[in-house]
Amino acid sequence: MxxxxxxxxxxxxxxxxxxxxxxxxxxxxxxxxxxxxxxxxxxxxxxxxxxxxxxxxxxxxxxxxxxxxxxxxxxxxxxxxxxxxxxxxxxxxxxxxxxxxxxxxxxxxxxxxxxxxxxxxxxxxxxxxxxxxxxxxxxxxxxxxxxxxxxxxxxxxxxxxxxxxxxxxxxxxxxxxxxxxxxxxxxxxxxxxxxxxxxxxxxxxxxxxxxxxxxxxxxxxxxRKVGGERLSVTLVDPADSASALSALAGVGTDAPVRQGERVVQVSLAAGIGSIADAATALAGLDIAVEDFGVRRPSLDDVFLALTGHGATA
Missing domain, CATH: 3.40.50.300 (P-loop containing nucleotide triphosphate hydrolases)
Incomplete structure (x- = not known):
């Protein structure tokens, strides 16, 4: 062509x-x-x-x-x-x-x-x-x-x-x-x-x-440059973010990251099995969760990963 x-x-x-x-x-x-x-x-x-x-x-x-x-x-x-x-x-x-x-x-x-x-x-x-x-x-x-x-x-x-x-x-x-x-x-x-x-x-x-x-x-x-599906966890209490990062460290393909005060995200390693592991790890530390969801990476994620800032910076 x-x-x-x-x-x-x-x-x-x-x-x-x-x-x-x-x-x-x-x-x-x-x-x-x-x-x-x-x-x-x-x-x-x-x-x-x-x-x-x-x-x-x-x-x-x-x-x-x-x-x-x-x-x-x-x-x-x-x-x-x-x-x-x-x-x-x-x-x-x-x-x-x-x-x-x-x-x-x-x-x-x-x-x-x-x-x-x-x-x-x-x-x-x-x-x-x-x-x-x-x-x-x-x-x-x-x-x-x-x-x-x-x-x-x-x-x-x-x-x-x-x-x-x-x-x-x-x-x-x-x-x-x-x-x-x-x-x-x-x-x-x-x-x-x-x-x-x-x-x-x-x-x-x-x-x-x-x-x-x-x-x-x-x-x-x-x-695909930023990995596969990502688990996004919204915490009830922002004070639990450090504990949540620790709890999710073993379930992703890379280290979990904070997105704002109450949201922690991690790339999933093994699909639904990783989701179950994440839920178990959070429950084991008595971390209250407001929202728990899985999403594919967006171009916004790609842009942030490649440039270190948002597309409207």
Whole structure:
């Protein structure tokens, strides 16, 4: 499978700050790459370089088969971009915004009108199509912004934290439209701070921290990096946490850890047998338990294990 996006050794500095320190990426056509990282990790800088809005200090990149430095015009003709902030004209209606984008892409007025109408219907914006965008809600503006990035039917779509601040309904609507684009063969690079979003959409995930790629794989592969199922025990009395750590030391694949004042977690060594051993050990020390549950590791666990801090740090 050939790659729609390739980057090798991307570096970018702003003054004395190293925003990118040698980022490598490869995204096969028709797939979704999720790029996870906290604020300042280098996600937006990477997108801006790949979308030809910035020039890298070092390294190479190709998008849709074209070198971003040598042939930026060809790259731009084959991509769509939804940035962190909606790039819309508030004084125009939703329909006028999309038609304008179509005309700017040289679709012709008739084709621009037809594409605008199709996208407004697809993004559940037909009822608001002839209202000025300044009266749209945040979710409506975000949907219209994504629709605008699809007017020219791009081969590659860059989405830079597209659902930040959206309500669940608007977020799910965007996810549905993104999946539809991938089903149609579009390649998507998605940056996000939401671990659930990457879990829902991404075929592969890259974890970026301080301008470097620190891990890459499918969501399940990354989850396996922090072990299998984890037992989470919520204690009635925070004073029992030290005793609970001692009691659970023998039932996991690694040392149990505290999560807050009253929660102790441990990776399970032997499935249900380990659960029974943990319950017996806690009962033997008369440790009162409020909640006792088993869960699979999440991408949040992966991010914390890899970087030492949360994704929104």
């Amino acid at each position: 050939d790659n729609a996006i390739e980057a090798e050794g991307l570096r970018k500095a702003y003054g004395g700050h190293q925003a990118l320190r040698g980022v490598d990426l490869a995204v096969p056509r028709g797939t979704v790459l999720g790029v996870l990282g906290p604020n300042g990790a280098g996600k937006t800088t990477t997108v801006r370089i790949l979308a030809t809005l910035l020039t890298a200090d070092a390294g190479t990149a190709r998008v849709a088969g074209h070198d971003v430095r040598r042939h930026p015009g060809l790259v731009r003709s084959r991509i769509g971009l939804t940035g962190q902030y909606a790039a819309l004209d508030d004084k125009l209606t939703g329909r006028e915004n999309l038609r304008l984008v179509g005309v700017l892409h040289h679709l012709g007025r008739a084709r621009a009108r037809a594409v605008a109408d199709e996208l407004l219907e697809s993004f559940e914006l037909a009822d608001a199509a002839d209202r000025p965008v300044k009266g749209y809600s945040g979710g409506m503006r975000r949907r219209l912004d994504l629709a605008a990035s699809l007017v020219a039917e791009p081969e590659v779509l860059f989405l830079d934290e597209p659902t930040t601040g959206l309500d669940p309904h608007s977020r799910n609507t965007l996810w549905k439209r993104i999946r539809a684009q991938v089903d149609a063969g579009v390649t998507v690079l998605l940056t996000t701070q939401y671990l659930e979003e990457a879990d829902q959409l991404a075929d592969r995930v890259v974890v970026v921290d301080a301008g470097r790629v620190v891990a890459e794989g499918t969501p399940d592969q990354l989850k």
